[in-house]
Amino acid sequence: MSGFERPDVFGDVHLGYVVIETQKFAEWRRFGADAIGLHVDDVDNSSMRFRLDDHESRFLLQNGPAEDVVATGWEVDSHETFDEILRRAAERGLPAVEGSAEDAQLRGVERLWRLPGPKGIGQELFTRAVTTESPLSMLSSGFVTGEAGMGHVAITSREPETLHAYYGTLFDARLSDWIDEAISGVKLKIRFLRLNERHHSVAVANVRTVKIDPIRTRVQHLNIQAATLEDMVGSYERVKATGFDMALSVGQHTNDRELSYYAMTPSGFEWEVGWNPIVVTPELEATWEPTTYQGISIWGHTPVGQTVVDKLAQFKNAVRNGRAPEITVPELSGAAR
Known part of the structure; x- marks a missing residue:
């Protein structure tokens, strides 16, 4: 390998967990267990976890x-890839902080590190999930x-190019x-x-021609x-039966062909449950x-x-959000390599 070649980490990074801050634990329990149908574990008085599979935690809800x-937690396949991502961050002056043993235990992971992320969403890296x-x-x-x-x-986002550069660079x-x-x-x-065979792990939307963000x-x-x-x-059907608001009815997307619907969570963002999206196999990847x-x-x-x-509330959010600069990560705001 020459001094100019860098390892490509595409395919070695996967969305592993999400951290949600809330004070609506009773509503989230009903939403997660009774509506969406997830497994719920109480950790302590200030945290709760949802499971989807054999991982100890897929969604960590903490009091706040x-x-x-x-925060979003990204599972990295190997220590070599993990070190490469941290090297990229360090090379660009992006501070990385090792997570505490307690935080790693709450998330059910090993080797936890944190990086600042776009819009203030912490980006957390780990090498292995505890099952x-x-x-x-x-x-x-x-x-x-x-x-x-x-x-x-x-x-x-009002600055979609910076998010694209962030995930492209790291x-x-x-x-x-x-x-x-x-x-x-x-x-x-x-x-x-x-980031891997999933059609998309991150979607970034912006309003064209004007820099506004209608989402709180x-x-x-x-x-x-x-x-x-x-x-x-x-x-x-359970979302409707339990009285949670529906954002979008069942439909099929144009690009990844996923069938899905969107429900409103107790915290105000949407939750999509989908089925059967396109998988970008190695054969599709070669000609995509x-x-x-x-x-x-x-x-x-x-x-x-x-x-x-609802429309007026969105307009007010856009006006309020436009008064303050969007949180970006200047170290990674340039073009992705």
Whole structure:
């Protein structure tokens, strides 16, 4: 290897867990267990965990006022890749801090390090998840995790290029495609970034022509993938039956062909449960070319229960968010290599 060649870490990084700060534990318990159908474990008086599989923790809920996602945890396949990512951060002056043993235990992981992330979402790296043989108590038969990670995170941004550069520089993210969408007269551009065989682990949306962010929360939605169509439809019916608000009805996306719906979480961001998205296999990867799609859905995904009050709230959020600069990571805001 010459001095100019760098190892490519694409395929070695997977979404492993999400940390949510909330004070609405009772509502989140109902949402996670009774509506979505996840396994719930109480850790202590100030934290609760959701499981999807044999990992001890996939969602860590901790007591705090944010009502938002505060960190995403990325599983790294090897210590060599882990060191390469930390080297990239150090080379660009991005501070990395080792997590405490207590924090690692809460997250059910080994070798935990933290990096500052876009929009104030902490980026946490770990090399191995702690697994458990404790049986799952879920209303769903299962969820798709494995080599594709556990799902994806979608973020709205006034500075989408900086997010693209961030994930491109650290994780060698590849652009899957774009979607152009018009919602209530607002034109959106959404870019979809893949880190492995999952069509996208990060989606970044921005309002075209003007720098506004209509979303109060740091994330717009989280996604998990149901194992079967029956699981996805069953959770949709439970969300309605338990009285949680639905954001978008069942529909199919244009780009990754995933069937899904979007529910409103107790903290105010959306939660997508999907089924059967495209997997970017090595054969597809070899010839993949980014495409621009018009509209997010082939069919369905109809807005549910939106009112004039909801639209006014979004406008107020956009105005408020526009008064302060968006949190970016200057060290990684340039073009991705």
